[in-house]
Amino acid sequence: MRTPQRKSLAPMAMAVLVMVAVAFGAPNVEAQTQYIPYFGKNQIRYDHFDWHTYQTEHFEIYYYPEIEPHLERIAGYAESAYQHVSSELKHDLSMKLPLILFSTSSEFWQQNVVPGAAQEGVGAFAEPGRYRIVMPIDEPPDLLYRLIVHELTHQFQFDIIPTGLIRRNMPLWTMEGMSDYMTGYWRPLDLMTVRDAAVSDIVPKMSEMEDYGGFSNPRLIYNLGHAAFEFMESKWGKEGVRAYVFALRRSVIGGSDDAYEEAFQVTPEEWDQQFDRYLKERFKPFRDKERPADYGRDLAPDPRKGRFSNVLSIEPSPSGDLIAGMTGNGRDREYDIVLISAKDGSIIRNLTAGFDQSMGFEYLATPGGRWNSVPWMSWSPQGDRLAYFVRTEKDRSLIVQNVISKKVEIRIPLNTIDAPESPDFSPDGRLIAFSGMRDSDSDIFTINLDTKEVVNLTKDPFANYAPTWAADGRSLVYLVRVSGNEKIFRMDANGGNKTQLTFGTHDESGAQFMDANTLVFASTAVNPAEPIDPEVARNGQVYNLWTLDLKTNELKQYTDALAGNVSPVVLRDGANSKLAFVTYFKGEYGLHVLERKDEITKVASADFGSPGPIVDFQAPLSHTLVADNKKKKGKFEKLFLEGRPPVALGVTSGGDVFGGTQVVFTDVLGDQQFNLFVSSVSQYRTMSFTWVNMEKRLQWALQGYNTTQFYYGQLENVFYDPIYSSLIDRDLATATRTMQGGTMFGIYPFNRYRRIEVYGGFNRYKESFNDPVLEQISAEYQQEQFGRPLFNNGSMIPFGAAFVQETTVFREFGPLSGSTMRLAYEVAPKIGDSLARQTLDGDARKYFRLGATGLLALRARGFKSWGDNPDYTYFGGNSELRGYEYLQFVGQNAFFTNAEVRFPLIDAMATPIGVLGGVRATLFAGLGGAHFEGTPFKVFTRTASIERPIVNFNEDQTPVYGAPVLISGNRLVDARASYGISLSTFALGFPVHFDWSWKTLMNKDWEDIVFAREGGSEAFRKVKFSLWIGYDW
Template structure:
């Protein structure tokens, strides 16, 4: 009797590392595919210390930085009165000079979008934000993010709540509170959204706010908090927030207000209806002109419309293709899209369009269009020809690293724009002939949305120079002004003081200025006559003319007085085109404003009005003395960010006592430039302890790091053999039923460097050294054979023994020689990724990786690899293709475990275990040898249909099931050096035969030397995205050249779509 039963590989530590991979997710993403966060320059940070903050900055503008530090303390004073909480130690604020540099931050992992104003993270409670394009927006973002800092501090501090309680709080509560506490009850922009909800009978309930994504949490959340503060007093805010964190939203409402969410929803709805019904009947609601671009033409988001000087074209930015913002050209009269002028796909060097609060500019002859993009760590100006979209110029604006809202001079020689430099917003001008940038204004005030006069001698713009530091309120409003280009003299236009007067444009004859204002709480278009000072109201809309934000351009005028504007209705932006003569102007008093309608419902506040009182007296609070602001050198403050455990367990069994425990930790400095990811685990005996750690340095353009690891792998064999042992000094013949546990210990060190060439392209090099050693432990149960009275044999256990056996003994017994070996590897690769992901797989763009490794040590070989992937989106499907190949070339590589195409992530329908592995039978020439070799090549093609999921993308809308339906064709080939390959055969050829003797039976056996043919399959699969945690792909595959199966092969794949 001598039986061997190898059992399944047991890899407890490897399974633990799969969990640890979640911790390493930001780095793991970049190791194979994924786009890059490029740091184009090294920033020299310093620290401003105030009583409650440490402000990390590098901006060379001391006066601006001191104002920022003072405002941080002002916001602390205001928020502290609401939260009744204090910071026990200074809270970090990391401030960037502009948004392009903010997008490169290492403090926050992952991509930062153009629309992100700031981020407050919970691990270190860091506020990370850029200086915004206006003083008002910077003040607001700072106040907003510091609300989040107080929220985290309250939930993670001395309170009984903890980090897990944050999950109980819906997003509208978190973001809405931050908006309400930093803006207050007076908000004409949010009031416009709520009027729109009232007009469309679409006022959301608490449940709809919480469970859907239809209602923007910032705007509707702010309005709901304002309702609560006005109805119950601002003292209810913190108790409601805490109760929700502790008990969930439903119990939080009952505990705070004494009734359920439905009652609270009805009260809010009644408040809105009672507020706005008096205004609706007297308001002209129909927009003037032709509706030229709506959601059917331009998609859900159509912004920044700009009419050409000749009035023939309208350019606009749109999310029409769902996955990116692109620039389109349409007919100004019909709205028909003529062409897509440009896109990120067509211009891979463009990271993103500057679309939130910016519009482009037409050349005077209507043949060129200029616009601002994010590229190479800054804003750049692209000039394209119309209508073919050919890029004519790609221009950097010197020290103006962030700029927007371009305007082209009438002579075509200059482009003016607003820009940020060292945290200061000013007007600049670029000359196409001299290629020089000239600064037109230079002061602490924000200058915004410039436009050249028709004679090119002046520029009209919006500015806060009449209100900044002049009023007590936290709100910094915008007036109009003109600057004389030749002299630099600035003239303020005294109209609608303390309202936001934006988007100024000269009329065709240059005698009048059109602009948008919220002077009466609504958002309408007005006209100012320069000579007389007369002000006329051109529209009277219940909602308003607006873009994505209050500061987004929404108005454009041609040289023929064609007025193009963006009308907000039903949560959508619709573009209208009208002649100036079509409007019915009404003369209004330019010195009168009334913001009653700008107050969020209800109009009257009951109870303690703490927040609005404080905001209205923002500058009445004493400013922090500059003597209390201290500048110190940067210190990294390297510390533990997060620690996680999978628990501790113990067990006692046949094979002894074992422990099971694991821990993961993340360490970093305050800026996130230096990071350590570490994990450790023990699963079984002390030999099963494993650990790994990775250090990553992201300080400069090069990312580099190194890792150390000790990882145990474990598998085993079960055997039954006769043997003789000593019992009480006497030899006894026994049956040895034993289990051999083989442990592989891999001790490795690796180093890596990565140079991101652009957001889409990077170069990587790496080296590693690994030593693999073995330990074999035998667990023996000895049974003595005995005979009963009837002559039957039975076995009695007489002894159990655990002992370590040597490599030599195991080799002699089994023929397997577990000799220690070392592997040293150096490698390099070039990786590109300009794809966009859909529900469960990429749906557009491309990916590639081309690289090579050299392995030496015990085994020496070269291993080139290539992976090319392309995706062509043709609604509603995507055509996807992949070519992949790798191999081993060199000495003794045949001693290594072969490569295989028999995995479902390569070729579906050819599972290794479903095939006949014997090459001694002619009943099926197709066997597992066809799938394995030292070289492999794979080709895949899929037609991908977003099947269930978001309504705008999937064939079947679903809020719960997110999936892709795929038709696929897979082909894979594996071979060794010297093998004959027949690509166009469905079955392998018999090249030669040989006869050997079976050692077990003594019978002759015929062996067949076969050619190599591709493994081909077609089929259908469904990739299901399980809440972002796992992608599961069940599939039916039809193996084309397998003769051993008559039905489709069903299987599962657990990897995201390639």
């Protein structure tokens, strides 16, 4: 997806809100109820950018010195794009658009405008809130211009059809299809998907389409949308396109019920029917072309029989017995590389089984817009190793994996090359050739596997891709984008004697050597000697299998596909050889093998043209730089409100309502943020104001805060004399902790998964019971028993550090696999009359996947504080220790552990109000406890003892004891445990939990003693039902 939009920020974006409070604000200002109790992975700024701005008529371009050599042409592209889109829509924007440029994709991924929006497969994005376009400039000139047109069209859409809190969003096919339509250009692989959909009769009802429509190919909706706008133009003209856009504006903002009726005077159903007929008629000439079934059995994995579906790219073993295939793993939602039998299609081995991060990388890298028209992998000449690229941190790394042991034998980070792709082993196995970006130019490189030396072979301004070694190792063939098309070139192994081999205004794919003198590749060429209708040619651009004889320059065509055949490779079988290739039909990629047969077409290479001058792409408008329009960007220049404030809603298991929001002001680049965070649990509020500086890897901030948290101090023998225990209920025992102060903090990420947090500051403490009488009684009792009050009142100067790790793999319901932990230490030294203490706080979780979406979740939390004025924590209820009262446990020393088995019951529910989230079940068990220093605390015992239960209290509150009882067997003494079952679902976007809990001390006789006054074990173990809203840990 090239253009992600900002989605509703509630509730998941609330994770950012809470993480700002937790990670940046130290323990002092975290939201009391952790609505989203995760620590989060790191967004890392690996590079420091020296930002400048340049003004044109319609744009404010943000760039840094490395981009300046390209600034003039990109300004020309941008202004040309503006004139094109504006004239097509007859609409002008009232403001200059911020165009934020990055030199390469890896630098683009570091943007802070919309953290996480830039990722693999996203070439650029348009942000609707402040009309920002964010993009790298590493595409070839013609494709870069079209990318600007695409993103700029989105900004016109946002201006014409404003989005808002209560307005409906535009359909995805409308947004993306219109943007591609405005480029006036079809990539062959995109046109392939529409041609296939039309002829194989899988065109959906576009008027009812939402998101991606359930198709496995996410590009299909973009491309059907593109075709839909061409249909509008063909039937109603460009004025019809404009009429639809402005009718959609009225429909989206609520002024009109139907854009189709208003723009075209047809119902949505009639429009769908007409569009379907249009596509069938448009692609009718291709109806009788070859389909994958004509090539024999599909060797691709069958998704009905396993977790794998589609084969996107292939690479044969030297023996021809096996094919390495990149395939989609529906269970893991990742790509995997599997070894497939070339004979029967059976899967022999998954080389990348499990989640990618377990292998030391984030994901398998893909070639972006070139997709499977270029190779993705390479098999070593010895047949024992496979090379491919992966994403690791900022850059990609070359992986060489043993296919027998599955061990990664070589891992080479390519820190000086951006977006490397298409590795190819040299015949001696010492070198790997590949394509990659350097200084925003795509070149062909080699790397020595022994010395790690990287050599640039091409060093030219053209976009070079897909290198392949000749069998003698003395030359390579590769693709070059020239005059708007991909053509095959050849060069010596040292980069000399570059020679163009194919010609014409069509595209070739990456080539492979069938023998020393023959290349096989996919091409969109058609026989130049046969006349072809211009419309058929425009709707064709079909990739078919071709060969080129390097001695005679004779070209032969071997397939005539309906959709397209790509990624051809040679399966060698002694003196014979077959061609394996990737097909496309009914929205799925398949794998087929073709015996060499008589060619369909035979032509001379010269029939398509001959070497001539290469025409550089020129945008419609040129631009001359004006030096006075350049200036250095100010740090706090043009601050504005960042989007709609998110809203979070939660309910504790004690019935307390939690709410929170955050107002963010940021600069254009998102590097400087000012956050106003407000949350409330019951009537107790937390407010903080934070300045966060994220322009470098070391992020730091200043924060001021005022927070009041509550808990239940129903703790006899500690907070008050036990003679009052029968008189003090939970409401009376409500206590608060109010903190006011400021903190300076920093975060340094070691990698995506681990970071160190440090902070220091000043705050004022005030802790007390809400009831003034109880407060006075408790203060006297604490002074008498402990020599000082346990409640802290005064000032403190804390310093702290925390190590955080988050490798969790998430799904929409929460964690699925991985682990997370936070280990923190805080010290507040004695300075004058300030409070003094030290605190250790640790929280560790581990998730073991069970099946597709089930898991075993384990958690251990520990807390200890000591010194003159120790801190204490409070917990209980929600998912911390289910079955007990909310915040029931209080202590300077505390722990709890949880074990939960979580699994799905119902994937989705159809209700009268629509489809609601599925239902998941949790079998849980927990154990925990808390105590204050100087008070006895024993978790567990098995020693027999004689105990007397307290059965009542006299009028003077002295206890009345029952008869002595011998207690034996295992039992919890001061700790508490529970177990039970929970059902959870999403309602209106919020996670709702229904818990049935049973408390236990693991010994009924002991429970009869401890809870004699409350009804003994029977009452203690009575099932408790709780409802709460929030995310599971």
